[in-house]
Amino acid sequence: MDVLEAIFTRRSIRKFTGEPLSQEELETVLKAGFSAPSAHNMQPWHFVVIKDADKLEHIAEKHPYGKMAPQAGCAVIVCGDSEKQTAEGFLVADCSAAMQNMLLAAHGIGLGAVWCGIYPQEDLMQLMIETAKLPKGIIPVGMMVIGRKAQERSQQDRYDSAKVHFGQW
Numbered sequence: 001m002d003v004l005e006a007i008f009t010r011r012s013i014r015k016f017t018g019e020p021l022s023q024e025e026l027e028t029v030l031k032a033g034f035s036a037p038s039a040h041n042m043q044p045w046h047f048v049v050i051k052d053a054d055k056l057e058h059i060a061e062k063h064p065y066g067k068m069a070p071q072a073g074c075a076v077i078v079c080g081d082s083e084k085q086t087a088e089g090f091l092v093a094d095c096s097a098a099m100q101n102m103l104l105a106a107h108g109i110g111l112g113a114v115w116c117g118i119y120p121q122e123d124l125m126q127l128m129i130e131t132a133k134l135p136k137g138i139i140p141v142g143m144m145v146i147g148r149k150a151q152e153r154s155q156q157d158r159y160d161s162a163k164v165h166f167g168q169w
């Protein structure tokens, strides 16, 4: 899929068939995450892939907007190493860039995915720290739920000329 087509047609997918992903598909998506830009090229990200059904059920029970995780069968916690990227704002931006790359890659290879918010919600960050056994200094930024689509969602044109400012506001 062409990059602009991927950007314009990507939507959050929250319904999944439950059929597992191949290792190759998962690696393609992870490689896309690793290809993201990062401040000072620090690449502070780590990715925790969770496929364990009990862990996905636990996440779904505790995350108010993560109920789709067990049906998808896979979640990737995108985390940042605060020793590598010491400015937290940059760490979050870097991990967000990785997340967006991964969402686009998933869509580009025909999978469905949704970004579930973690940072800066303390309770959700703690949930990820405990579930994924994150070491000290590793900050969970977001969770990508990924799987095989059981829904199609149409493209939306969100261009808004009122939000585009040329030269100055």
Ligand SMILES: Cc1cc2nc3c(=O)[nH]c(=O)nc-3n(C[C@H](O)[C@H](O)[C@H](O)COP(=O)(O)O)c2cc1C
Residues within 6 Å of the ligand: 010, 011, 012, 013, 014, 065, 066, 114, 115, 116, 117, 118
């Ligand atoms: C930081 C962030 C947190 C989000 N958290 C959730 C979430 O917890 N659960 C969910 O189903 N969608 C979540 N989303 C997805 C948004 O709801 C979705 O991107 C938005 O409604 C636009 O729809 P689209 O992705 O189909 O274009 C999140 C998106 C972002 C960027």
